[in-house]
Amino acid sequence: MGKIDQSKLPRKTGSGYPEPYASMMNKRSYLQLGDAGGLTQFGVNITVLEPGGMSSMRHWHMNEDEFVMVTEGEVVMVTDEGEILMGVGDCASFPAGVENGHHFLNKSYAEARFLVIGTRAALETVYYSDVDMMVVDVDGAGVFTRKNGSPMPEPE
Amino acid sequence: MGKIDQSKLPRKTGSGYPEPYASMMNKRSYLQLGDAGGLTQFGVNITVLEPGGMSSMRHWHMNEDEFVMVTEGEVVMVTDEGEILMGVGDCASFPAGVENGHHFLNKSYAEARFLVIGTRAALETVYYSDVDMMVVDVDGAGVFTRKNGSPMPEPE
Numbered sequence: 001m002g003k004i005d006q007s008k009l010p011r012k013t014g015s016g017y018p019e020p021y022a023s024m025m026n027k028r029s030y031l032q033l034g035d036a037g038g039l040t041q042f043g044v045n046i047t048v049l050e051p052g053g054m055s056s057m058r059h060w061h062m063n064e065d066e067f068v069m070v071t072e073g074e075v076v077m078v079t080d081e082g083e084i085l086m087g088v089g090d091c092a093s094f095p096a097g098v099e100n101g102h103h104f105l106n107k108s109y110a111e112a113r114f115l116v117i118g119t120r121a122a123l124e125t126v127y128y129s130d131v132d133m134m135v136v137d138v139d140g141a142g143v144f145t146r147k148n149g150s151p152m153p154e155p156e
Numbered sequence: 157m158g159k160i161d162q163s164k165l166p167r168k169t170g171s172g173y174p175e176p177y178a179s180m181m182n183k184r185s186y187l188q189l190g191d192a193g194g195l196t197q198f199g200v201n202i203t204v205l206e207p208g209g210m211s212s213m214r215h216w217h218m219n220e221d222e223f224v225m226v227t228e229g230e231v232v233m234v235t236d237e238g239e240i241l242m243g244v245g246d247c248a249s250f251p252a253g254v255e256n257g258h259h260f261l262n263k264s265y266a267e268a269r270f271l272v273i274g275t276r277a278a279l280e281t282v283y284y285s286d287v288d289m290m291v292v293d294v295d296g297a298g299v300f301t302r303k304n305g306s307p308m309p310e311p312e
Binding site: 006064065069077079081100 | 195
């Protein structure tokens, strides 16, 4: 508890997505502030996007509220309404169950960062807006499937 | 959902504390970002402290995780370990049930702001570290009492 020493936080890379989506996250990394600070009820990460980077595949959560504040640089937020530019201090919210996928792109020439908070629900379903993928709960763990429930290809 | 128009958020003042504590919050105001954005699972506020302002009486939550990021100026965080200065980008966490009260003071000559996120638990108990006050749940509502359970003085 108390102040979080961000200088000691490892910068995580990689993605749990099946290919070809995992490779599309190769200009994204993140710092796990909430875990470092002992929080369990919601996740708190700083997402770092290099120029050309993407935060995630565009998605929405069935059960988990999500909140974002830009802390460095500029990102483009994409939703069903299109693109909107967001700078330092700009915030966005994504209430659980609202069927409008979002993600963030760094179309600038400088690194961008944003704080992202998301509830940790016991059971979660995630829908991806633009690709044939979803996350369903199987025995308490999130599993990627096609939208018809069939398995995703195994990692190569 | 989506981007939150902070220019339209009312700046809230006042406090639900009994006196004399409510008056001690007179240099604090706040913007309710999460409510404006339709979030219900956790609260997201920006707390604004004028010079000399105090965020709250020093307290800890039994059931709710809390997270803070300084977004403007400088604040002093006070816990059982003493005082620590925090500037823009500095973060702190307060996991539910950790018996170490915290609050934030603005000892500078400029306005300071921080983002604060807290889970919304169905039932909550709050302990105040330095004064004879707590919050207990009565039929789903938080009620201020003395630490022995006796009522607080009525508002004058």
